[in-house]
Amino acid sequence: MSLNLPGFYYDPERNRYFPISSLPAGAPIPSAKANPQIRSANQFDISESTSSGSKRKRQKTSLDLAPGSKLTLQPTRQQSRRGTMYPARTNPGISFAERTHLAHQMETHAISRTRLRSQEELPLGPGCRLTALAVQDDPDGYQVAGDSRGWLFVRQPSSQRDGQSADHPGHFDEMGVYIGPMRWVCDMGLMTKITAVSLIQDRFFVSSFGPHAKILVGALDASEESDISAFILEPAKAYDMWTAVFEADGRTGSATLGLHKKAMYIQDLDNRMSTRSLNTGSDVMEWEIIVAAVAGDMQSFDMRFMRTEDDKTRPLLEFRGHNNSCMHDLGFAVLPPGDFVVAAGMDRQVRAWSTRTGERVMGTGSGSPDRLLSASPADGDILAICATERNLWLACDRSVSHVEVGSAGKQ
Incomplete structure (x- = not known):
């Protein structure tokens, strides 16, 4: 079979085609013929890509294999590099998202099996119940609670507890819950319902509900010689206090108050004259992105991207199953680092x-x-x-219950 083409001839020495007109006058046209190679059943063509340029050249290699022998191919440089860059194709493993989801599921299971560890009853007066609570990170540290009559109770650590508690040791009730010894001491009262308590360093900050909003600043250690500051906000400026947030700002701290039709910021609790008001046009109940409403709606919002639908704010998430229809003071808290929220319902x-x-x-x-x-x-x-971090406290009626998240045993 001739390799010549119309108007061109093939030069086997230079392995290319040339025009017939380039030949000398009278010179015969070279007649190059193909030399087909017969491949046996035990011969293979192996393609190898070269890295010199974008075009790939195919190199044919004939291998003579004995009958019954096996062929082992080594990976090329590009195949080895691809296996290093994409290990999931050859060695499938768990991804970061899957590990995060698995850890979240384990935390969910730990919360589902959590049981009460201890319970302490406070010496409240007749008809009183706990309305506010603040604790330190240490489970045996200071705790401050307030009741519906405005009385304040402080729980001291075991290291500062006097010997009187030895006369009233702890015991287990009929349900197997440990009732600790009496550690709570009635400190003082504001005579109106306490709505918020916060601990900053070695002091406690208390806000009281009512037509005359009150703020109390005191020392946790009763033996410490420090001034106890209690003052009343002017009714013309602030009344019907719904919520309060205290922040560590200097020695005494600052406070942000949610009031009737406005919010108030007290920059320094030692200097009550430095206050700023922000008229909102509606009652400021909570400023966090997770809101528990009186109607039973419990939703989360992103304050950076408030989406509206039919002139109504659309939440990011809705926590279905929250039971409430008329109470505005039910407790709820977000567990650190913010992956779960715990709330109490009207059905207790x-x-x-x-x-x-x-x-x-x-x-x-x-x-x-x-x-x-x-x-x-x-x-x-x-x-x-x-x-x-790993503990939860609930103020129920006249007692404070301690829960260690993930603990299924009794203390």
Whole structure:
């Protein structure tokens, strides 16, 4: 078979085609013929890509293999590099998102099996119940609670407890919950309902509800010689205090108050004259992005991107199952580092949700009354919940219950 083409001839020495007109006059046209190679059944063509340029050249290599022998191919340089860059193709493993989801599921399971560790009853007066609570990160540290009559109670650590508590040791009740010895001491009172308590360094900050809003600043250590500052905000400037947030700003700190139709910022609690007011046109109940409403709606909002639909703010997540229809002082708290929220309902039950998905955390063995997520109602309304890294405190009626998240045993 000739390799010549119309108007061109093939030069096998230079391995290319030339025009017939380039030949000398009278010179014969070279007649080059193809030399086909017969491939046997045990011969293979191996393609190898070269890295010199964008075009790939195919190199044919004939391998004579003996009958019954095996062929082993080594990976090329590009194949080896691809295996290093994409290990998931050859060695599939768990991704970062899957690990995060798995850790979240484990935390969900830990919350679902959490049980009460201890419970302490406070020496409240007749008809009083706890309405506010603040704790330190240390489970055995200072704790401050306020009741509906305006009385303030301070729980001292074991290191500063006097010997009188030895006469009243702790015991287990009929449900197996540990009732600790009396450590709470009635400190003072503001004579109106206490709505918020906060601990900053070695002091406590208390705000009181009522037509005459009050703020109290005191020392945690009763033996410390320090001034106790209590003052009343002028009714013309502030009344019907709904919520308060205290921040560590200097020695005494600052306060942000949610009031009737406005918000107020006190820059220095030692100097009550430096106050700023912000008229909002509506009652300031909470400033956080997770809001528990009186109608039972519990939703999360992103204050940076407020989306509207039919002139109504659309939440990012809605935590379904929250039970409430008329109470505005039920307790709820966000567990650090913010992946779960715990809230008390009007039916005296505690529920938990994931702030990532909005799904409710269902309790295991929820029929037991000593479970955190028990289906059995508590003895009273839970009006305050405090959360730290691994601990949770609930103020229910006249007692404070301690919960260690993930703990399924009794102390």
